[in-house]
Amino acid sequence: MKVSELGEFGLIDLLAKMAVAENEQLIIGIGDDAAAWQGDASIQLATVDSFIQDVHFPAGIASWPELGWKALAVNLSDIAAMGGTPRYALVSLALPPETEVDDVTTLYTGMLELARQHGVTIAGGDISNAPMVIINVTVLGNSPKKQILTRSSAKPGELIAVTGHLGAAAAGLEMLTKKLKFNPKATARFRQAFFKPTPRIAEGQLLLEQGVKTAIDISDGLLADLNQIGKASKVGAKVEADRVPVEPLVKAAFGDKALELALTGGEDYELLFTASSVVIDKVKKAASCPVTVIGEIIAGKGVTVVDRQGNPLDMGKTGWEHFTSR
Amino acid sequence: MKVSELGEFGLIDLLAKMAVAENEQLIIGIGDDAAAWQGDASIQLATVDSFIQDVHFPAGIASWPELGWKALAVNLSDIAAMGGTPRYALVSLALPPETEVDDVTTLYTGMLELARQHGVTIAGGDISNAPMVIINVTVLGNSPKKQILTRSSAKPGELIAVTGHLGAAAAGLEMLTKKLKFNPKATARFRQAFFKPTPRIAEGQLLLEQGVKTAIDISDGLLADLNQIGKASKVGAKVEADRVPVEPLVKAAFGDKALELALTGGEDYELLFTASSVVIDKVKKAASCPVTVIGEIIAGKGVTVVDRQGNPLDMGKTGWEHFTSR
Numbered sequence: 001m002k003v004s005e006l007g008e009f010g011l012i013d014l015l016a017k018m019a020v021a022e023n024e025q026l027i028i029g030i031g032d033d034a035a036a037w038q039g040d041a042s043i044q045l046a047t048v049d050s051f052i053q054d055v056h057f058p059a060g061i062a063s064w065p066e067l068g069w070k071a072l073a074v075n076l077s078d079i080a081a082m083g084g085t086p087r088y089a090l091v092s093l094a095l096p097p098e099t100e101v102d103d104v105t106t107l108y109t110g111m112l113e114l115a116r117q118h119g120v121t122i123a124g125g126d127i128s129n130a131p132m133v134i135i136n137v138t139v140l141g142n143s144p145k146k147q148i149l150t151r152s153s154a155k156p157g158e159l160i161a162v163t164g165h166l167g168a169a170a171a172g173l174e175m176l177t178k179k180l181k182f183n184p185k186a187t188a189r190f191r192q193a194f195f196k197p198t199p200r201i202a203e204g205q206l207l208l209e210q211g212v213k214t215a216i217d218i219s220d221g222l223l224a225d226l227n228q229i230g231k232a233s234k235v236g237a238k239v240e241a242d243r244v245p246v247e248p249l250v251k252a253a254f255g256d257k258a259l260e261l262a263l264t265g266g267e268d269y270e271l272l273f274t275a276s277s278v279v280i281d282k283v284k285k286a287a288s289c290p291v292t293v294i295g296e297i298i299a300g301k302g303v304t305v306v307d308r309q310g311n312p313l314d315m316g317k318t319g320w321e322h323f324t325s326r
Numbered sequence: 327m328k329v330s331e332l333g334e335f336g337l338i339d340l341l342a343k344m345a346v347a348e349n350e351q352l353i354i355g356i357g358d359d360a361a362a363w364q365g366d367a368s369i370q371l372a373t374v375d376s377f378i379q380d381v382h383f384p385a386g387i388a389s390w391p392e393l394g395w396k397a398l399a400v401n402l403s404d405i406a407a408m409g410g411t412p413r414y415a416l417v418s419l420a421l422p423p424e425t426e427v428d429d430v431t432t433l434y435t436g437m438l439e440l441a442r443q444h445g446v447t448i449a450g451g452d453i454s455n456a457p458m459v460i461i462n463v464t465v466l467g468n469s470p471k472k473q474i475l476t477r478s479s480a481k482p483g484e485l486i487a488v489t490g491h492l493g494a495a496a497a498g499l500e501m502l503t504k505k506l507k508f509n510p511k512a513t514a515r516f517r518q519a520f521f522k523p524t525p526r527i528a529e530g531q532l533l534l535e536q537g538v539k540t541a542i543d544i545s546d547g548l549l550a551d552l553n554q555i556g557k558a559s560k561v562g563a564k565v566e567a568d569r570v571p572v573e574p575l576v577k578a579a580f581g582d583k584a585l586e587l588a589l590t591g592g593e594d595y596e597l598l599f600t601a602s603s604v605v606i607d608k609v610k611k612a613a614s615c616p617v618t619v620i621g622e623i624i625a626g627k628g629v630t631v632v633d634r635q636g637n638p639l640d641m642g643k644t645g646w647e648h649f650t651s652r
Contacts, residue, residue, distance in 0.1 A: 097330035098330065136418055
């Protein structure tokens with residue numbers, strides 16, 4: 001069987017089973033946003049993401065500082081989804097030999113801008129040559145609270161909520177790859193959403209403080225990531241399409257397609273979480289960003305999207321998976 | 327300027343200067359074998375290495391278990407060179423969609439074989455698609471001794487020593503890429519040396535216990551890596567060619583070229599270290615592998631290789647550097 005037939009998630013499941021280890025310190029192994037283990041005095045978190053030219057970003061469209069920002073941001077977002085604090089980053093760069101040194105330093109400038117905003121130290125990495133740009137960032141963090149957010153603790157009856165607005169990153173990718181034209185405000189918002197997402201680090205910590213146990217960051221798409229929570233927690237989920245906080249500029253620019261971008265586009269790096277209504281009310285009061293309830297966890301499995309009348313909507317493909325066509 | 331003009335090491339120096347951070351916990355940032363920072367109760371170590379098809383390994387020659395072993399081994403070797411204990415690994419895989427799932431699982435089998443020998447847990451990673459195989463492994467470890475081996479503490483008058491024998495990995499690469507034929511014993515040894523190096527973890531810890539302060543693992547080549555110690559410690563080094571422990575099978579197979587393979591070939595993953603003769607004698611007594619004195623640290627800079635009469639030998643290019651031709 002080829003990996004294109006098994007798919008990214010099938011392959012992860014298979015490798016996770018192989019790598020099962022007898023390690024009493026290990027709290028979360030393969031299959032969550034980040035790995036977690038018991039450190040000397042706090043829970044240690046570690047995550048890695050590859051960022052490969054023409055796979056994760058279109059060549060020649062991103063500026064180098066944007067690439068640096070995003071390659072780090074997606075990892076900080078994984079730490080945010082555990083409720084942790086990012087501390088250190090290792091940056092592995094593979095570059096074509098004809099790359100300009102100035103481009104590499106401005107890539108670092110973009111990465112360092114975000115790193116410094118969050119007190120993250122770039123402590124190491126490696127450099128090699130390659131036929132295309134490959135950026136691989138590892139982020140180490142911790143959670144002094146002795147608790148973390150996981151994907152596997154959702155329970156039927158809990159509400160599903162999301163931070164911020166959705167769809168702008170997917171709108172950015174559509175705009176850039178299809179060369180769509182919008183007004184300056186929308187153009188700037190979509191580009192920023194795709195290349196310079198804001199990892200929700202403070203919000204992840206706030207969720208943990210307020211008693212939330214289950215969260216994931218939206219990287220593959222709201223429905224695909226909700227499905228990850230469902231699979232890990234052995235529950236189903238029902239999302240009310242009308243309640244999904246679609247970014248208003250996306251609605252204005254994309255009309256009927258906006259909902260699809262918000263549900264399946266991915267890369268918004270907002271936090272998707274589940275909790276009781278009491279806990280979610282506390283989160284709403286404490287959070288400095290919008291927090292919107294979009295549905296509920298139910299017994300069973302799979303993610304259903306329903307319209308105002310409760311009728312299921314067919315969303316087709318639910319999100320990004322490597323090795324399968326989008 | 328292009329990165330091919332600045333070179334790998336120049337680029338690392340440049341980025342290290344940019345990434346300088348005000349972080350009192352950081353002990354070693356960019357530029358040593360691994361990053362190190364003060365954890366809650368021990369020094370934390372972290373290292374990452376990319377392993378890219380046709381750059382780090384020739385396509386179609388390595389078996390998948392060998393690839394898995396080596397991608398992890400080079401990182402464990404970096405932890406060994408700090409005197410630390412490796413604990414966790416994150417594995418980032420990028421694969422062409424037509425890759426066979428069985429190949430990926432046997433890659434994991436090779437990696438897990440080595441991981442389990444050293445009590446290392448594969449705790450996470452990520453998977454994506456790419457036009458060629460890219461394996462990126464991060465290893466986290468620690469040093470409970472509150473001390474680590476670094477590159478920057480060598481002093482004039484110290485002796486230079488190396489574990490094991492050198493040249494077999496470079497012999498393996500020559501054999502595989504040039505399709506050279508040797509007897510079965512040499513063939514097996516050269517292939518194993520190139521694809522399944524043994525990280526010197528116990529030896530790294532032993533060096534630290536016996537009072538060694540300066541070490542590096544031989545990845546780019548003895549002379550290139552010794553030059554890294556020299557640069558970091560602001561000292562020079564003199565190596566006596568006759569004392570270099572060239573692998574006997576390499577001598578037998580390559581004759582006069584064997585010394586060059588041992589000095590500049592790299593990828594042997596032996597430990598190169600400096601210390602007083604008293605400390606090195608203690609290391610020799612305690613070590614279960616050969617430990618050979620090959621020269622001494624001197625004031626000044628650069629690495630000189632001398633023959634039996636003390637006359638300098640010109641070794642040409644001293645080792646592997648990315649972006650420059652070998």
